[in-house]
Amino acid sequence: MGTAAMLRAAGVGAGDEVIVPAFGNAEVAEAVIQAGALPVFADIDPATYCLDAVEVDAAVGPRTAALVAVHRFGRPADMTRLWEVGQRRGLLVLEQGESEASYAEIEERRAHAAFLDGRLRGVRTPERGAGHTYQQYVVRVPGNGRPDRDAFARAVRAKGVECRVPVKTPVHRMPAFRQDVCLPETERAADETLTLPVDASLTKREMQRIVSTCNALGGLLQPAF
Structure with missing residues (x-):
């Protein structure tokens, strides 16, 4: 059952508000509208890129009926705290997961991530989490007043290393969903984040190439004067 169907089945619809993240694609906000409700955007935890329970609590209003937590990049949202907010505020709490992988594939990705964690310089590696x-x-x-992330990405690609910007435009900036809301962590993440390969199929030589390419570009990250 999709998010829109689950909201409708729970009686969420016209006149209701549903708290969702703006960092990601528009799919969740669209599902809320399909259910007849209004999406309300809350900010993310900068470590997990998932809804921040404190920000969700602050976004609750008299019409709030539910919240939808989205697990992002393989890092789960803090469901314990989000469930606590939902219980205390009388909200329906839904989760949207990500595609599953085999145990062997996940373990290989974790090994590749650990390899990058210990060797990358000049970029902020992801925070580890259970x-x-x-x-x-x-x-x-980081930006330092320049589009350093974009310059860095172009330079990395020019060296033959695949990378991409995970979220180019937060949902609350999209014309169909635009809202006058302050989401500093969402905005910062959209401006600074870049994905690097950790696919299970990568060889050690390919992993070393990612490290050497990124580390050689560290000068792009120096502050602009």
Whole structure:
């Protein structure tokens, strides 16, 4: 059963609000609208890229009926705290997961992530967390007033290393969902994040190439004066 169907089955519809993340694709916000309700965006935890329970609590209003937590990049949301908010506020709490992988594939991705964690310089590696499956390995390339993340990505690709921007436009900036809401962590993550390969099929030589390529570009990350 999809998110829209689950909301409707729980009686969520016209006149109701549902708290969702803006960091990600528009799928969840669209599901809320399909159910007849209004999506309300809350900020993320910068470590997990999932809804921050404190921000969710602050976003609850008299019409809030539910929240939808989305697990992001293989890192699960803090469901214990989100369930606590839901219980205390009388909200329906739904989860949207990610595609599953085999145990062997997850363990290989974790090994590749650990390899990068210990060798990358000049980028902020992802924070480790219980249950992280590294569906995507997301680093941060701080801005310093310049589009350093984008320049870094172009330079990495020019060296033959695959990378991509995971979220180009947060949902609350999209014309169909635009809201006047302050989401500083969402905005910062959209401007700084970049995914690097950790696929189970990568060889040790390919992993070493990722490290050497990224580390050679560290000068792009120096502050602009």
